[in-house]
Amino acid sequence: MNDRQELAGFLLHCRERLSPADVGLPDGVRRRTAGLRREEVARLAGMSVDYYARLEQNRGPHPSPQLLAALARALRLEEDGRDHLFRLAGRVPPGRSCGADEHVSxxxxxxxxxxxxxxxxxxxxxxxxxxxxxxxxxxxxxxxxxxxxxxxxxxxxxxxxxxxxxxxxxxxxxxxxxxxxxxxxxxxxxxxxxxxxxxxxxxxxxxxxxxxxxxxxxxxxxxxxxxxxxxxxxxxxxxxxxxxxxxxxxxxxxxxxxxxxxxxxxxxxxxxxxxxxxxxxxxxxx
The missing domain is CATH 3.30.450.180 (Beta-Lactamase)
Known part of the structure; x- marks a missing residue:
């Protein structure tokens, strides 16, 4: 079942634990909040800032497995974290069989x-x-x-x-x-x-x-x-x-x-x- 509130909280938590240096981005200036900005996560995941913001504000659509996989890469999730993300979004996590997993560690x-x-x-x-x-x-x-x-x-x-x-x-x-x-x-x-x-x-x-x-x-x-x-x-x-x-x-x-x-x-x-x-x-x- 899709749990939008839990999904929103999980995305926020994962975003705040990362620094720009963790994902190969410059620190920039005037960074007022901890972690990555929403627009940085959106850019890393290849999605619009508005789409990502709606997910994090508990008002987003039902993301596809492809978008969830992109978010897992952008947020640098290990396999357990990726699987948790999929379940929160109401999706079945990808398999982990040898040679079949597209998750990049x-x-x-x-x-x-x-x-x-x-x-x-x-x-x-x-x-x-x-x-x-x-x-x-x-x-x-x-x-x-x-x-x-x-x-x-x-x-x-x-x-x-x-x-x-x-x-x-x-x-x-x-x-x-x-x-x-x-x-x-x-x-x-x-x-x-x-x-x-x-x-x-x-x-x-x-x-x-x-x-x-x-x-x-x-x-x-x-x-x-x-x-x-x-x-x-x-x-x-x-x-x-x-x-x-x-x-x-x-x-x-x-x-x-x-x-x-x-x-x-x-x-x-x-x-x-x-x-x-x-x-x-x-x-x-x-």
Missing amino acids: PAILLILDRLHDVPAQVISDSGDVLAQNAMAVALLGANVGRNVVVRWFCEPGSRERFRGADVDAISRAYVADLRGVLRERPGDARVAGVVARLCARSAEFAALWAAAGSGGGDEGGGLCEGAGRRGETVWHPEVGEIALRSQVLVAVEAGQRVVVYSAPAGSLAAGRLALLRVVGVQTMSA
């Missing part, structure tokens, strides 16, 4: 918050973007809640920021990654659903999937725009081409990957990343 989010000068994001092993830092948004766009593989094969324009020479390798790597996950967890309905959707919507994916199944290549490491290969060149409309290296940190128990993009110190790409930090985030926000 506060420890992983803390890593993202501290990586303020390089792009980094968290992706599930089925390709869902679960969290991004500001630099990742500036480089790749705001994609939390979207699937990178579906976007790559099904959305026009998704490949515009990548060199033509890299596109085929990225496509094959995405296919190999999904095949690898299904080999490890053949009964995973979520991954099987992503594959079925892609086969139905993309002739290119269907052909690559069939070819990989017949031994036509198995080049893994593609989730998050080719992560796992030695290098990747991304074109940004404000700063130009950026030649990047990606490092993948795997949270095996959660079926998640933290992908960090970097460039050698003193390189042209490093300078362009520094420029992106100044102008890119503002551009993408606008």
